[in-house]
Amino acid sequence: MDLSSIDNLKKILFDLCALSGVSGDEREVAECCADFLSQYAEGEVSIDDFNNVTAFFGDENADTTVLLDAHIDRIGFIVTGIDDKGFISVDKVGGVDLRTALDAPVIVHGKENLNGIICCMPPHLSDGNEDKAPEIDGIHIDLGLPCDKVKELVSVGDRISFYSKPAEFMNNRVSAAALDNRAGVCALLRTASIIGSRNNQHKAPLPFRVVILLSCQEETYATGAKIQSFKNEPDEAICVDVSFANQPGVDDQYSSIELGKGPMLCIAPNLNRNMYDAIVSVADNLEYEYQIEVTGGRTGTNADSIAVTKSGVKTAVISIPQRNMHTQAEIVDLYDIDETGKLIAAYLRRKCAGEVL
Amino acid sequence: MDNLLKKICTARGISGDEGSVREIIINEIKDFADEYYTDNLGNLIVFKKGKKRPVKKLMISAHMDEVGLIVTDVTGDGYLRFDEVGGIDRRVLPGRRVVFSNGVSGVIGVKPIHLCTSDERNAIPKYGSMFIDIGAESREDALTHISLGACACFEPLYEDNGFTIKSKAIDDRAGCFMMIKMLRTELEYDMYFTFAVQEEVGLNGAKTAAYSVNPDFAIVLESTTAADVPGVAEAKQVCNVGDGAVIGYMDRRTIYDRGMINGAVRLSEEKGIKLQFKRAVAGGNDAGVIHQSRSGVRTLAISLPCRYLHAQQSLIAKSDIDDVYNLALLLSAEIAGGRL
Known part of the structure; x- marks a missing residue:
């Protein structure tokens, strides 16, 4: 598939967002991504026991390894119990925003995917707490099935994801649940489509080793990034995730970050400033748009774990601007995904010309 | 039937x-x-x-x-202000997808929970500070698709599982x-x-x-x-x-x-x-x-x-x-x- 077309990029993104993959349960989305990467990767594409996808590009015997990471898991819930009427009780997996929970459409990933509703009360019987979001103890899911049927199809430990049908808004902007971080995954698929030389004899493989890691469990304990960066011993890593764009109520430094103005390049104490400078210089030379995100502490991404792996990894973070993070109403701009994918490929190309660092 | x-x-x-x-x-x-x-x-x-x-x-x-929502104003940044038509508990609105008669879709956004104060994190916004985001870049951009008084419906999701119907x-x-x-x-x-x-x-x-x-x-x-x-x-x-x-x-x-x-x-x-x-x-x-x-x-x-x-x-x-x-x-x- 030619990902230089925005329509194709949208199609693969919508396909990815429609898949399950709440932290710890990423097998389905991992398989989809592994299939996709197989058409480009020169080396092995595999899925490990934790549902991490790795795809190898370039010269596998080279001394230098660059790790490109994006997490494939999504936030959601985990089933903690089923009552005698068939209602399901849950706990959070990742930073679920309970302000968006009541009456939300969800999919319970039981023996089959089941459509559910998070229970709520009608306004006619209001408890008067309309200004207040529910607590997790007050979250119950109704599948509209008899209790015995629920118990047959659903088990404690099954995952639940928010459902929202991926949709296109105005100006190339799209909305779906799980854009955090399927948007980042999509950007790395775009990078793979540029750097990968399998099935294309006119392209030369990169002269160093590149690992694309689509990592599991970022939303919980960054397990995927920790174990795979340990295993692959990268010299450099670029972590691709989503970050905050301007929207009503956002009045801090993110109020100047716009959708559709290119990826956000992050400056943080634990990130490597030389890599940042090199990426900026590549973007400037190619006249790619970018925005700058500065944080005084941790980045809140896999980079925080990758950077301190073994004796340390030079790490950068590139983020796709997003609104309404951790809700079913996440919005990103397709243009920013495309630019992110292209910028990373351009950085690698320039690195192989020996100009970087 | x-x-x-x-x-x-x-x-x-x-x-x-x-x-x-x-x-x-x-x-x-x-x-x-x-x-x-x-x-x-x-x-x-x-x-x-x-x-x-x-x-x-x-x-x-x-x-x-x-019941549904009606557009009362558009902000300079292109977000739609709205009011309820019929009685809606505001708790069922944040994060929801809505559609207009001309096929334009939008979502009711909320400030990302990571950036919220502890009070904001548990508070459902009032009507004046909740917005429908249709992806518009400005008021003018939004008004090319949506006029004041436009009615927004919840996005239809219909399911019949043999026992119950959700809609x-x-x-x-x-x-x-x-x-x-x-x-x-x-x-x-x-x-x-x-x-x-x-x-x-x-x-x-x-x-x-x-x-x-x-x-x-x-x-x-x-x-x-x-x-x-x-x-x-x-x-x-x-x-x-x-x-x-x-x-x-x-x-x-x-x-x-x-x-x-x-x-x-x-x-x-x-x-x-x-x-x-x-x-x-x-x-x-x-x-x-x-x-x-x-x-x-x-x-x-x-x-x-x-x-x-x-x-x-x-x-x-x-x-x-x-x-x-x-x-x-x-x-x-x-x-x-x-x-x-």
Whole structure:
């Protein structure tokens, strides 16, 4: 598939967002991504026991390894119990925003995917707490099935994801649940489509080793990034995730970050400033748009774990601007995904010309 | 007929904007009605002849409108300000997808929880500070697609899993569905059917429809508040999904006709139809204006127990549709035949 077309990029993104993959349960989305990467990767594409996808590009015997990471898991819930009427009780997996929970459409990933509703009360019987979001103890899911049927199809430990049908808004902007971080995954698929030389004899493989890691469990304990960066011993890593764009109520430094103005390049104490400078210089030379995100502490991404792996990894973070993070109403701009994918490929190309660092 | 419920539930028809629902209903009933017309408010009033002339003039009524949102302003950045049309608990709005009549979609956004203060994290925003985001870049950009007063519906997500149905607008398209079904059967007596507008904003349509029809009796087919969910004490659950048709002695608008209640109870026992009493004086429906029409109309509401009313996804049991339909059909013949 030619990902230089925005329509194709949208199609693969919508396909990815429609898949399950709440932290710890990423097998389905991992398989989809592994299939996709197989058409480009020169080396092995595999899925490990934790549902991490790795795809190898370039010269596998080279001394230098660059790790490109994006997490494939999504936030959601985990089933903690089923009552005698068939209602399901849950706990959070990742930073679920309970302000968006009541009456939300969800999919319970039981023996089959089941459509559910998070229970709520009608306004006619209001408890008067309309200004207040529910607590997790007050979250119950109704599948509209008899209790015995629920118990047959659903088990404690099954995952639940928010459902929202991926949709296109105005100006190339799209909305779906799980854009955090399927948007980042999509950007790395775009990078793979540029750097990968399998099935294309006119392209030369990169002269160093590149690992694309689509990592599991970022939303919980960054397990995927920790174990795979340990295993692959990268010299450099670029972590691709989503970050905050301007929207009503956002009045801090993110109020100047716009959708559709290119990826956000992050400056943080634990990130490597030389890599940042090199990426900026590549973007400037190619006249790619970018925005700058500065944080005084941790980045809140896999980079925080990758950077301190073994004796340390030079790490950068590139983020796709997003609104309404951790809700079913996440919005990103397709243009920013495309630019992110292209910028990373351009950085690698320039690195192989020996100009970087 | 199963597809019909999906078709009318997923159609758009916020109070005051019921035109497309009415068109669908007209198409479904025009070959089965003897007369029908749309009145000045937009009510669809239908007359169907039965095998016999009625002893008592009966009107069956359901409302076509649903709750939704209306655009009140557009910010300089292109976000849509909105207000509710009909009663909506704000807790069911953040994160929801909405659609406009021209196909434009949007979402009701919330400030990312990571950037919220501890107070904001647990607070549902007020109407003035919640916005629909359609991806517009500016006020001018938004206004090329959306004008002030545009109505937004919850995005339709309809599912029938064999036991229950989940959809928006079950209140009260399920009532419309049952009336269409009645109109498509052979009736014993002549009857009037009113598909009313603007129930959710003050029972406006039913008021003028009842005036025009001038019936002796009325049956209102509605969806009512089932609160049979975890965390609600048994005594506060009002009615139960799956336990059959719901009738009540009284709600916030009406004291119901005792003779009709007794008739419904007798018929349910004779015919083995599941019937439950509403266990709270709560809510209200078009019966509120119909029973006070002109010099008074003997009125009963027969309702479907429905969870999560006035939100994107409500839920009803398929067996309850049959119970409400069968009871309404039997009771209507008793009334029109003068046997009550």
